[in-house]
Amino acid sequence: MPATIRDIARESGVSISTVSYVLNGGPKPVSTGVKERVISVAKRLGYHPNAVARGLSRRRMDTLGIIYTYWDVNTTDFYFLSVLHGILGACMRHKQASTLFTSRHWEESDEAVPQYSDGRCDGIIVIGPPEDCNLVQVLAERKVPTVVINAVLGQQNVSCVDVDNVASMKTITGHLLALGHKRIALLTGEQNMQSCNLRTIGFNAACDEFRIPISDRHIVVGRYRSDSGYERASRLMDLPEEVRPTAICCTNDAIASGVIAAVTDRGLRVPGDVSVTGFDDVADATMCRVPITTIRQPFSRLGGEAVSMLLQVLNGNAVASSTLLPTELVVRSSTAPPPQ
Amino acid sequence: MPATIRDIARESGVSISTVSYVLNGGPKPVSTGVKERVISVAKRLGYHPNAVARGLSRRRMDTLGIIYTYWDVNTTDFYFLSVLHGILGACMRHKQASTLFTSRHWEESDEAVPQYSDGRCDGIIVIGPPEDCNLVQVLAERKVPTVVINAVLGQQNVSCVDVDNVASMKTITGHLLALGHKRIALLTGEQNMQSCNLRTIGFNAACDEFRIPISDRHIVVGRYRSDSGYERASRLMDLPEEVRPTAICCTNDAIASGVIAAVTDRGLRVPGDVSVTGFDDVADATMCRVPITTIRQPFSRLGGEAVSMLLQVLNGNAVASSTLLPTELVVRSSTAPPPQ
């Protein structure tokens, strides 16, 4: 049994109120003598406050809930994990604990909403919800302080943090176009992800600017996974050479790595025959078969912003708001001018 | 303000005790009529129990703490993340929430011990503590139910789960030896990690069995990181060809990926000139420049075992114990017979 505030009170001959005042530095002042006595007893007893009791009393656990959903148990999703890493760093700096809620699907996370607002967390960070899930809406209805990473929702009272997907995709597509590519494919992720749609808009905007006609753009919707990239790229590589794209723009690095595998497995070279770009910059550059030209997401800042926005709301210092963070184009070895 | 048990009691004209009995299905029986009334009122009020209040009363939060330490903010450590993923899956299955404690260094996590036992978690899972850290010892002294992943410590009352490092390393080294390699290097990780030492033992055991003399083994201690692998491999490649190793055995995949980069950057081929092996099987096979022959860690099972061992202890159904899980050799494209 760990020592309680009551033990300290008894041992030092004061009331538990006074012990509490000393330990919390308030709300009432305490004379130096008493203060010292209490502190020394607390130290002797190896006292440490019970966070649950304190939380019940204060209605504040200094804990942030993270809702993270993975599609497939066997796939480690590096985007989520990188964001998670950023959030944890920020929690550390802000002295917040974090509770992780995982479920296999977003529908499952939906049912678990009561859990998210059962008092153990003060607020919630949702990573990458799809547009057609109503988790965020339900959280908002329950008035659970919430911030969403990887989507900007119009939801009242919900904060959002994301990178500027349109501008980022325009930049990296522009990089390919500036290299001289004319036939260019876009492999997207799931269409119910806002990022997928925004990135497609950015891609098209860049093509329009470079006056690439629609028919020279192959847009293939799929999933944010390497196997999906592999499969789609294989089909593109089967096209006659004169219509085959010379560049493949992917909406994340996983897709891009699948594409690179598919292209090289057919005996074609990246970037000699086909240029490939990614998005996220999740994996070690050295880990890739061909180091990928990609868009670097500011994972620490994403986490940092999410945490501090949430704390602002929790402390009543701000209302919900949305922020778009800038990204950085990272040029590596998977892009080059088109053949000849 | 969410509804409380008191609101339900008032609305349904019974005492809060009765409400509690109904909601928990005990410990006392309740008549069907009352039961139905209470349940319908609870539903109408959108009631969900406050986990903090319940936790304080029950002294059980159904929450497992995970202590995870990363060395470098800018490096996402895939081993930790994979284990984490396994643990989270297991928590989900066992209806446990999880709280993540991160700190930059193990010394930091040491100071935070009071936090780990402040009531918010029922038990602790420590991922990959080095041998020279006393976190686990302190946890044991405080009688915090603890299970360690990635080390088998002799600590009383602490459970441990790990793979059989010696056997695994013997297997993968044996794979290289069976291919005919005679000059073979071992690049290890940090020497204060138990896994490093055990894997070295396994490596040596395999070499002894194949009668490879000590002088034909280059053992180079370093870090579990790709840059450390890159640097050490570069030096090995500078050796005169007749003493240069034809195979490099790495104690994790990150090191191996650095080695592959170093070897190919010098114009040598993997596995044509040098075979390379890893350990862990963390990254997508397709993500690597050369898909790595490695040892697959059973990440889900590691997490699953850790969680269920901890719950057994928490429920008083078992005492602390240790388990070694089997691994699997995964042969990919980074290994082949030595040149000529």
Next chain:
DNA sequence: CTGAAAGCGCTTACAG
């Protein structure tokens, strides 16, 4: 079968 009461360990108005 139902309820009044004590208790989990803390915080914090309210008195003195």
Next chain:
DNA sequence: CTGAAAGCGCTTACAG
């Protein structure tokens, strides 16, 4: 400056 008391929302012996 110090303390008695109520309260946070729940559980659970203890009576009836």
